[in-house]
Amino acid sequence: MSYMTIEDTIGNTPLVQLKRIPSNLATQRNNIILAKLEGNNPAGSVKDRPALSMILAAEKRGQIKPGDTLIEATSGNTGIALALVAAMRGYKMTLLMPENLSVERRQSMAAYGAQIILTPKTGGMEYARDLAEKMQAEGQGVILDQFANPDNPLAHYTGTGPEIWRDTNGAVTHFVSAMGTTGTIMGVSSYLKEQNSQIQIIGAQPEEGSQIPGIRKWPEAYLPKIFDAARVDQVISVSQANAEHMARKLAIEEGIFAGVSSGGACDVALRLAETVENATIVFIVCDRGDRYLSTGIFPA
The missing domain is CATH 3.40.50.1100 (Rossmann fold)
Structure with missing residues (x-):
């Protein structure tokens, strides 16, 4: 009999619909917001x-x-x-x-x-x-150099992107991801755009002065070599306060215990849902919230 190894449990993470957080306006516009739960990977993140x-x-x-x-x-x-x-x-x-x-x-x-x-x-x-x-x-x-290694975005081109396309039955219209190393957004963008060039790829970046773990706005000299700006249709800034607030809200109102970058991506997805119609918006929940307990973001 053949058994799985821990290696086999990486990927194929759940895609779940937000039920309580989306605003009435987003719902009236017939928009669906879906969270890709990457914290379900064995080491706890999309990485x-x-x-x-x-x-x-x-x-x-x-x-x-x-x-x-x-x-x-x-x-x-x-x-x-x-x-x-x-x-x-x-x-x-x-x-x-x-x-x-x-x-x-x-x-x-x-x-x-x-x-x-x-x-x-x-x-x-x-x-x-x-x-x-x-x-x-x-x-x-x-x-290994995650910032320049093409095998980083390749993992999302062969895994994350196809899973999103499969689990939405090709209905995805917008993809939102925090931008740090940019491997996730590069790989998923490449795959989804090949399936439907009209799918919009949105990156979340921190506002000036905000420090959000997992989301970066790199100086030009340190911009990841795997990053191609042409693969991102829009970049939306998010504040540290909003990212932290949304991380708490995801846990309290949706039962999704996620990290701060996930809160930032969710904030962007929710704002987007108030400006579009008949959309299926997928955002990445990069990791789990228990990775941030000592920071005071989730006060006892």
Whole structure:
């Protein structure tokens, strides 16, 4: 008898309809808002998909082999996902992340056996990325580089996008995603646009001064190489306050315990639903809310 492995549980996440949060105006306009629950992946986020994709592809090309050390700069979710895949495929994992990110993320990485190097919060992800490059140049390991690796968006082109198309029976009209590494929005956009070029792809970015884990507006020099602006029809800004408020509201009114970037994407999807008609709007719930408990976003 053949049994599943933990690897087989990555992907095919639920797509669920919001029932209580959408406004009366959105409902009157005959719009449906659907949440893609990526927190149901085994390491708890949408990043499980590219983590598996990048490691398997690097193995196939002969770039890495079990026992090697992998290095990655991460704001959290990719690091946790890489730590999971490294654990199940026999790699050492070194992760660099800014010191101000939530303790739950660090503890999750450590639970999978990863070594964690904290970088100064003042340097942000840019400093972490530069340090990872320096370590690779010194021979301390191999960077998979989620920001430039085409196997990142490929995971969403072959998985997330087809699942959304399948589970909406091709009815999806709008796709909303937080923009960080941009792998999710790039891969899903490529697939959905091939099925129906009229589908609108909307990216959520933080307002000036807002710091939302998982959503970034990169300086030009650090813009992910996998990003292609032509694949995004519209970029809508969201404030940190609105993202946090919507994360709480998702839990309280819909029973969806999600992280802050998911709250941001939901906020954008809800605003969009008040401006369009007869739409099926899908947004990505990137991860679970329990990853943010120490931040005070969900006060006891």
